[in-house]
Structures are given as structure tokens and as C-alpha cells.
Amino acid sequence: GERNYSCFSSSDFYSSLGLEDFLSVGDISGTEEDTDSAILYGTLRGSVVGLRYYTGIVNNNEMVALQRDPNNPYDKNAVRVNNVNGDQVGHIKKELAAALAGIMDSKLAVVEGVVPYGAKNVFTMPVQMSFWGREENREAVLDQLKRHGFKLSPPLKVGSESRFGSKWISGRAGPSYSAPVHAAVQLTTEQLKSEFDKLFEDLKEDDKTCEMEGAETVGTLLLPHQKQALAWMVSRENSNDLPPFWEERSDFYYNILTNFAEKKRPENIRGGILADDMGLVIILIQSLNFCLCRMCVHVSYWFIIWFILICGKYYTLFCYAGKYSDDGSRATLIVCPLSVLSNWMDQFEQHIHQDFNVNIYVYYGSDRSKDPSVLSEQDIVLTTYNILATDYGIRGGSPLHKVKWLRIVLDEGHTIRNPNAQQTKAVLNLEGQRRWVLTGTPIQNSVKDLWSLISFLKMKPFTDREWWHRTIQRPVTTGTPGGLGRLQSLIRSITLRRTKTSKVKGKPVLELPERKVLIQHVTLTEEERQVYQSVKEEGKAAISRFFSEGTVLAHYADILGVLLRLRQLCCHPHLCVNTSSSFSYLSVSADNKTPEELRETLVKKMKLVLSSGSDEECAVCLESLTVPVITRCAHVFCKPCIFEVIRSEQPNAKCPLCRNKLRVEHLVECPPEEEIDSSNGKKSDQEWISSSKVNALMHALIELRRDSPNAKCLVVSQFTTFLSLIENPLKESGFAFTRLDGSMAQKKRVEAIQCFQSSQAGSPTVMLLSLKAGGVGLNLTAASRVFLMDPAWNPAAEDQCFDRCHRLGQKHDVVITKFIVKDSVEENMMKIQNKKRKLAAGAFATKKPSASEVNQTKINEIKALIDL
DNA sequence: ACCGCCGGGTGCC
DNA sequence: ACCGCCGGGTGCC
The missing domain is CATH 3.30.70.2330 (Alpha-Beta Plaits)
Known part of the structure; x- marks a missing residue:
């Protein structure tokens, strides 16, 4: 789950302020997408x-x-x-x-x-x-x-x-006049998980506790919950159960949601969703080769089981050996995000015994084979979502789409949550019976997210979005009685999920060390306060003007810009790139500017967006911005995405975020790298000075080193330039440190992580980490302390970051320190974060407040943030 | 369709 | 009869 918490066009920020309805975030192509409202x-x-x-x-x-x-x-x-x-x-x-x-x-x-x-x-x-x-x-x-x-x-x-008086339906359903419903508040990771877990609430413990029989040899090597998972997966691939909501009725198969019936038996779902909480499935890696050999002897005529550890997560894959499936297919396709590709490769390399004769093909890079038969002869083909999507469009067809796969595995399966994304279409068009989805968060934002996964699993009739929407999504989002019940039975029937608190045979699956979050208040110096105050007053004046003009939403990006500057000033004065205290750039009115001035203003804005956090998300594809362009209304998208929007909405295309008119010729592209980086370059020329927050951090670090010299810690910020600034005092005070941020190449990342995780004497004790660097899988368990330098808009993003060290493999209690500047926008952000945490409890699948309430909330939030 | 509708055949009682 | 009535042909969009 890549989350986004930076400024400007960040869709998370909109939702964190409850603005997503108004701005139609995620609603870019008319009625079809907007069936929720x-x-x-x-x-x-x-x-x-x-x-x-x-x-x-x-x-x-x-x-x-x-x-x-x-x-x-x-x-x-x-x-x-x-x-x-x-x-x-x-x-x-x-x-x-x-x-x-x-x-x-x-x-x-x-x-x-x-x-x-x-x-x-x-x-x-x-x-x-x-x-x-x-x-x-x-x-x-x-x-x-x-x-x-x-x-x-x-x-x-x-x-x-x-009408149907079935067990899934309690009482009356059917259309009602209910108001449009969205998930009004952004949930934190923990809340999302717990909301998702509610779907499993009534699941009897023994429902999935039958362990696999006849695998005693394996049994000695597996913990109970692993046996449980294994048994479940085997049964999913081989079961003859009807898919959910189907009943057999006098030689017809009857769907109780749509009342559709046919003679032909609906196909079993040979697979499912593995939504185990990260790192819950444990196995001793050392015994893996042994394990494979043992199984080879005992069960190889039937199948081989591979246990694969990916960043602390264990997944079990099956691969038929010798005797392949009845349709002659042999190869398992594994699709994953690029960021975890090397993890898979490493794991295969390390843990698959050479004698085992397993053919693995990494379908990646320019020299990838165009010959489908090369792929179908493998045991495993590894590729990424991007390759899959790129190939899908090529003339002559993608080799990946010509192979009939024995099995298809989607790692970080929520990657395909956007039904309109090319990746999703490419995935949905793969051929192969057995289908598995690995993901920690099947539902990221709303029930909507599930459709792609359900469709991937080929569950009738949900592969067609109309039926999914009519029978599940709408009943759930409008709170129709029985709707949630349906969703529950659907998900339960195809999902294996154990959480930190799950028990197998009465014993907890996992016990994690404690996690404490401390807030440390920081007081600005006189000088810092003066700068902060003057920027704040200026911004406040501008924003009050927007309020009085009633143009708050039209100036939304500008308001975010003001807030960004204030957040930066809380950290360090040098973070503010354009410290010239003028907000003249705030209004992008085309009338009183030459085209060149206008372009410059837009470029400035885009730079602000791109440097505000780390990777930005495009509100159209929900992926990080590849070729960023800015609209005249100052929203940033991927170039191909926004072109597609304009093309498809001809001739009256509107900005997906603010509904202002869009024209191709008004789009401004991002100037080449150096221009963006020039601010960084300048900074190094500047004489280095400290800041209150840096002082607070250094004080804490030195104290930590004195009290526990071996303790490792993460220093986390959204601003990579801030991390660079922190490098100075770290060097001065003799800390060995390493760094991980979004701009680093994969190889460098791996180096940084390995280096940091090492327990060797002299290995770094500090890692400078940009808040959203790396995927969810990132394992930084060597750290037991976290210093969060600046609060994120989205508390979920913070939690996810903390989880990188508070996870399986953590031996110590984890202490997290959040530095918050007193009497600043940061304190206000914290207040809103807390409110949201409370509000979000139970927000999943429940109705949200009325439109006017939402409106009021959002205005209050802006006011609260800037003390209006 | 055990309808409606169309259009040709037909025409006192 | 430029009508009514009868009964056969006919039938989605």
C-alpha cells in the first residue's frame, strides 16, 4: 500500500479533510465511476x-x-x-x-x-x-x-x-432514497485493518482450523497456523464447493443474489485472498531446504510445496512437479510491484535447493523473451505489474497473455484496485485457473477496491461490474440491511486472514513487543518564531480573503502551499525554497500575466508539489507521478493520464480535481531534473545552521547513544531536504548513519537496508528515512526507536512507517517520538489527526454525515489549521 | 398471442 | 360501403 501524504494534489489530503466528494477525487469519467453517489x-x-x-x-x-x-x-x-x-x-x-x-x-x-x-x-x-x-x-x-x-x-x-428470504438477507432490502455515501474519513492503517477484521467477527474459530491431513512429515516443520494455512490453500485449490451465493436446486444452479439460474455448474474459485497480517506466518528459514527435501520424498508425486518468505511474510505456493495440471499447464506466474521483485529473486535464490531443478524466469528488462513457449516451460515466471501493463498493449500480443498459466499469484494485490488502470486490465486478461492474491489490505479505501480482486478470482457474476455494484457495493455503501452481511460471507469464503490477535487452537499466533508513541514538544527560538509568524500572518490573510470571497476551494492548492511552508518552517528555515515572503504566486489568474509568467508560476507550483513530500500520487491512476504536468488550475497529474481524460471528455474536459476547464495547450510540463534540484544545490552553498527541531533530535540521539549505545533508530521526515540538513550534525557528532529515500535506486536501497540491519560493530545506528520510501514490505526491525520529525497529514502513513520496525522480528519494545512544534500548524494537524482517529472508528460501511455537515467540517479544518 | 393490430373480403333480413 | 363487421394473417428492435 503506497500511501500518499504530501501536499497539493495529494488525494489523501483531500480525503483527510473530507473534501473528496466536493472535488470528485477518483471520479473522473462520469456516471460509471460515480455510481456510488x-x-x-x-x-x-x-x-x-x-x-x-x-x-x-x-x-x-x-x-x-x-x-x-x-x-x-x-x-x-x-x-x-x-x-x-x-x-x-x-x-x-x-x-x-x-x-x-x-x-x-x-x-x-x-x-x-x-x-x-x-x-x-x-x-x-x-x-x-x-x-x-x-x-x-x-x-x-x-x-x-x-x-x-x-x-x-x-x-x-x-x-x-x-424478495429472497435467504440467510444472507436480513429483512427488507431494495432501493431506498438514501443520500450518497462515501467513506468520509481516511482511516489509519490500524483502523482499516480493524474495520476489515470486523468482516471476520463472527467467524467461528474452528471454521478454518482443520489442518491438512496426510502431511505429517510437513507437520513437524510447521506451526499450527501454518498447517492451517496450508490446509486452507490446498482445499481452496481442490475444493468442489460452489462459489458463494450459489445453490444447487433440482438440477439447476441458482444465484441467490441475482436469482439467475443455469444448468452449468459455476466454476469453483480455485484460489483466494491471503490477507494475513504481515509477518504473521512464521517458519524457521534455516530448515527450509531440509523441508523441501523431506517433502520431495514424501509428497512429490503429488506436489511440492514452497514456502517463500517475503520481507517477513510467508506465503505458501504450490507447484505441481512431474505431473502437471490436467490441462497441461505448468508455469506459475507471479506478478509483483517492482519494489519487491528483487525480494522474490533473492528468496528463490536463497531457499530453493539447487538439486530441486526448478526453472525460474524473471520476465523483466529489455531482453525478456517474446516467445510464449519459453514462458510456459518454466516452473515460475516472475514479472511486475508495469511490465504486464506495458506488454499488454503491444502489437501481436504479450507473451504473458498467450500462456495458459497453471497458477497466477498477485503479490501486493491491492496494486490493481483501480479498475480503469491499464495494469488492472492487463491482469484481468491473464489466463489460468488457480488464482491467488497476496495483500495485507484488500480494502484500502472503500469496498470499491475489492472489485478488481474479486473479478480477478473469476467469481460469477461479479466479474461484471454491474452485478458487483448492484448486489454488493451499493447495498454496503448505502447501508442496506443485509448488505454488509453479504460482503462478509463473500470475503470470508475466499480469504484467509489471521491478525496479531488471532488464535489457533486457543494460542495466540504472534506476540509482538510493545509500541509506545511519545509526543515531544519543541519550542521555536525567537528568531524562528518571528519568521514563522510573519509567513503565517501573510498566509492567514490570503486564506481569510479566500474565505470572504468564497473561493476557498478554487484556491485549494494555494492553501496547501501556505500550510506546506508553515510545516517546513517548523522543521528548518532552509526548507522553505521561496522564502521571499510574497504570496503573489497565490493567484494564477491568466488575465494579468504574460504566457511566460504564467508558465513560470505554474512550474513553481509544480516544483512545490514535487518537493513537498516525496513521491506524489496522480489522482487519475493513483500511482506515483511519472511524467508530471500541471494544469492551469494548478493540479498535477501524469501526462498520459490527463491527456486521456481530455481526450475522452472532448470537447469539454474538466479537471478531475476541481472541475475547471482543461485544455491540452494549457498543460505545463515539468522542466528537466536539474532545475528542480537546483534548490538542493543552492542549499549546500548556504551556510549550515541548526534549528530547534534539529537540536531536539540531536539531544535525544546523544542521550540515546549514552544510555544504550547499541540501540538503532529511524529518523523520519517527509522532507528529503530536511534529512539532508540533518546529515550535518550527525556527522559532527560522530554518528554512523545511512539513508533511505524514494529517489534512491533499488540497488542502493538494498545496500542501505542491509547495512542498517547488520548487527556488526560500527554498522550505522541511525537511518534517515523519508516517510514513504519503499513499500509496505520494508523491514527495518534493527531499529527500536523512531523519531518522527514532522507529522503527516494522514495518520495512516505514520502508522505504516512505524510498522516497518514494529513487526515480526522486532525483539525490543519500540518507542516512537514525534516532534511537534508548540503553537504551530503541527499541533493543529495533530488535533485533526486525533479527531479523525476517533471519527473513523466504525466508519467503514456506515453512513456519513450530511453534505452540509461535511462541508462545515472541511471549512473548520482549514480554519483550525491556520488558526482562523 | 386464449391478445391487438392490420388490411382484405364483404355487405338486407 | 368514403362505412361496420368478419375472420385470417401476423407478431421485437
């Missing part, structure tokens, strides 16, 4: 005609999909009616289709159908339609219908959602 306008009864021309059949109360059919030679207004399987059932009667066509084409509303009496119709059948859309489109929709002589009925009882 849709409300039900009403329902309408219509008829489906032409049944006898099609093979698709439907049951009573079955959900149907309405699909525009603009190329129909008989009627350009045609609307097809398909059953859950996608087979056409008929058409909407033409008079009604004429009314629907406009509404559907302009995406004013989403129209969903349920067939109340679907069975036994020969020529026509009724259909109950629900119209969903944004509040502001309601009138337009009602109007269009009226013009064709139709009128919506209030949504009293509709469709199959309300």
Missing part, C-alpha cells in the same frame, strides 16, 4: 419484447441488464435486455426505448431492471426498472421521460433485492 429517482414498469428470438432466459425476480444498442438496424433507440450471464433476453418495447435512449446515452441516469415474472413468458414480459443518478440530473431525467409520456413511481418495493 447515485440516488434512486424512482421506478417504472415496462415491457421486454421479442423474447422468442433469443436464447437468454430469466427467472422470476431475476436481475437483468439494460444495454443500449445504437447500431440496431431497425431502431437506433433500441435497448437490449440481457440476463446476468450476458445472454440477450429481448428488447425494451420501442416507445419506452425511445424515452430511455437519450437518458442512457447522455449518462443522465443508470437504468437497472428486474423481471418480476421472468419465467414462462414466450413473447413479452414485464420489467421493473430503477433509475439511478446524481441529484442534479433528476429533473432532466423526469423531464425526458415525461416528454415520452412516462412517469416514475416512488421506489416502494422493487425487484429481487427485496
